[in-house]
Amino acid sequence: MAFGGVQVPRTLLCVNVSRLATLRAARGGNEPDPAEAARICAKTGCNSIAVRLREDRSRIQDRDVLAIRKAIPENGKVYLEIALSGEMIDFARRVRPSRVTIVPENKEDMTAQGGLDVRKNMLEIRSAVDIFDREEIPVSLFVEPEIEMIDLSKECGARFIEINTGTYSNATEKTEIYREIDRIYRASERAAEVRIRINAGCGLNYTNVAPLVHAKELLEVNIGHAIIERADSVGLSTAVEEMMAILD
Numbered sequence: 001m002a003f004g005g006v007q008v009p010r011t012l013l014c015v016n017v018s019r020l021a022t023l024r025a026a027r028g029g030n031e032p033d034p035a036e037a038a039r040i041c042a043k044t045g046c047n048s049i050a051v052r053l054r055e056d057r058s059r060i061q062d063r064d065v066l067a068i069r070k071a072i073p074e075n076g077k078v079y080l081e082i083a084l085s086g087e088m089i090d091f092a093r094r095v096r097p098s099r100v101t102i103v104p105e106n107k108e109d110m111t112a113q114g115g116l117d118v119r120k121n122m123l124e125i126r127s128a129v130d131i132f133d134r135e136e137i138p139v140s141l142f143v144e145p146e147i148e149m150i151d152l153s154k155e156c157g158a159r160f161i162e163i164n165t166g167t168y169s170n171a172t173e174k175t176e177i178y179r180e181i182d183r184i185y186r187a188s189e190r191a192a193e194v195r196i197r198i199n200a201g202c203g204l205n206y207t208n209v210a211p212l213v214h215a216k217e218l219l220e221v222n223i224g225h226a227i228i229e230r231a232d233s234v235g236l237s238t239a240v241e242e243m244m245a246i247l248d
């Protein structure tokens with residue numbers, strides 16, 4: 001988009017297809033297929049696909065992750081979201097995603113607002129980052145928009161953070177919404193200062209994403225539910241195109 005005569009790069013779209021497995025689990029059987037959705041999203045032109053594998057396999061299955069990897073062209077990006085466990089790390093090493101995002105799965109690994117508690121898990125995160133560094137797989141940490149979490153993420157050697165926008169997305173009062181936007185902007189500025197790349201996601205939709213795209217260091221937004229829900233009315237390709245138009 002031309003902004004004041006200067007070409008400002010668009011915020012990239014990562015479509016999170018995990019929500020389709022929730023839908024599939026509600027009914028049982030094989031449909032909808034997250035890999036088929038990933039293929040359509042990639043063909044429509046989103047930057048990347050994200051998929052979350054939970055330890056209890058209640059939604060996305062191992063076979064889904066493998067099928068998504070296969071469905072995306074050789075140079076396409078697939079991000080795998082996993083908890084900090086040996087089993088998940090081993091699985092990710094086998095799948096070789098374009099990036100691994102470490103997300104908290106148990107209450108003990110979370111901060112009060114749901115991001116990864118980097119301070120509490122410092123040693124384990126460092127060791128996971130080292131393992132993935134050796135495999136040349138970049139690591140992202142799903143954290144709150146807090147200066148401390150950003151600095152600690154950098155200290156752990158993570159190359160990316162994904163800011164948890166859950167609190168912002170759930171906010172209903174104007175003052176709370178502005179306060180959360182401010183936290184996200186400050187977080188993106190801090191990320192730029194310490195040189196860690198920044199993405200954002202959780203609860204973003206066709207309305208609330210717009211104020212965030214001007215945080216200039218924000219590279220990519222990770223959106224699942226809103227796109228899958230919109231696809232029900234307009235089809236998946238159109239739902240992806242509409243979101244990309246907002247980010248442009």
Ligand code: PXP
Binds near residue numbers: 052142
């Ligand atoms: N980011 C992370 C780390 C996630 O786990 C998810 C959901 O799987 C999302 C973003 C997408 O969230 P939503 O479905 O609310 O858009």
